[in-house]
Amino acid sequence: MSHPDFKFLPNLRDHLFEVVFGTETRAGKLFDIVLLWAIVLSVLAVMLESVTEIRQSFGDVFLILEWTFTVLFTIEYLLRLFITAKPGRYAFSFFGIIDLLATVPTYLTLFVAGGSYLVVIRSIRLLRIFRILKLGRYLREASVLSSALVASRHKIFVFLGAVFTLVMIMGTLMYMIEGGESGFTSIPRSIYWAIVTITTVGYGDIAPQTVTGQAVASMLMLMGYAIIAVPTGIVTSEIAQAEKNKKTEESNVRQCVACGKKGHDEDAIYCKNCSAKL
Structure with missing residues (x-):
């Protein structure tokens, strides 16, 4: 007790x-x-x-x-x-x-x-x-975004691998062209410059001084704009597909209480099978 x-x-x-x-x-x-x-x-x-x-x-x-x-x-x-x-x-x-x-x-x-x-x-x-x-209404959008990122992960990894290979090549090339006199004292530091340049950040702490180096840098800068658009397109495409899948899933889950029929449209008010109010 x-x-x-x-x-x-x-x-x-x-x-x-x-x-x-x-x-x-x-x-x-x-x-x-x-x-x-x-x-x-x-x-x-x-x-x-x-x-x-x-x-x-x-x-x-x-x-x-x-x-x-x-x-x-x-x-x-x-x-x-x-x-x-x-x-x-x-x-x-x-x-x-x-x-x-x-x-x-x-x-x-x-x-x-x-x-x-x-x-x-x-x-x-x-x-x-x-x-x-009470931001629960945003959880659906978060779920769509999460699904899109998961679905596009392999494409993004391949893309990042290609970018990493590119900056390694360009960094090594700039190390050979410019050398330590222009601040490209090592290949890792040159790769750092290539990453900063290709992402269009441009800190300016290292800059090519020769005409050849500046030409390579200009080409890398232009490539940076194209590269930025690639992951955006990949994720956007997957978001659209995930949104479509989510709507299909939600419509399949909607069930009539009266007859148990599933597959109603998201904005449906009455059951397509028995006309009962949903």
């Missing part, structure tokens, strides 16, 4: 579960919004603290803020363990590990200098914004 003083625990857990894990209630939405702001502000505080001038002027303020956020995240983590039906499952889940890692760095500063800068891992927890803003 359970002790009478602990009878309130199930109700307390249910209420806290709605607040901490749920987003349907006003309290749940408020909890997540406060948590997200705490995450953003804590990461911002760490970034600002890395600036020497700001740290020297507001060092004590940053210390107080960091420990305030850490205590808050620690309470939140322990609260999630308390209200979860299977604490072990949550503790070893993706967000459970992230929640734990969000509190550990500050405690490490008690033993290891500089550990506080690891708190940038808290930014990963901003993924919870999908729960607050």
Whole structure:
């Protein structure tokens, strides 16, 4: 028989579960919004603290803020363990590990200098914004994009292999043409120049000085524009195919409650078999 003083625990857990894990209630939405702001502000505080001038002027303020956020995240983590039906499952889940890692760095500063800068891992927890803003309608598009990338991976790997071969050849060629006098001191450094040039970034830290080298560089720059268009076309084609497959899949899944008929159009209102409202 359970002790009478602990009878309130199930109700307390249910209420806290709605607040901490749920987003349907006003309290749940408020909890997540406060948590997200705490995450953003804590990461911002760490970034600002890395600036020497700001740290020297507001060092004590940053210390107080960091420990305030850490205590808050620690309470939140322990609260999630308390209200979860299977604490072990949550503790070893993706967000459970992230929640734990969000509190550990500050405690490490008690033993290891500089550990506080690891708190940038808290930014990963901003993924919870999908729960607050109810961006579930975007999950379909994310699924289409993911399917397109997976379907085009072999073509992209072949393309990258061809580009890598090209930059190796062009880099070696420029090393032979220009030499160390123009900054092409080695083949790896020349390959770096070829990558920078073919991607149209052009840092300008290395540049050919001879007419022959400039002609090769011009040809490589023009090739860069054509090369950029290749993966775009591959992925776009796969996205269109994935979108088509997704619509077909969704239409096949749509089922009439009255007769069980599947395969209705996405915008259908009535069943094509029994005329019942879908």
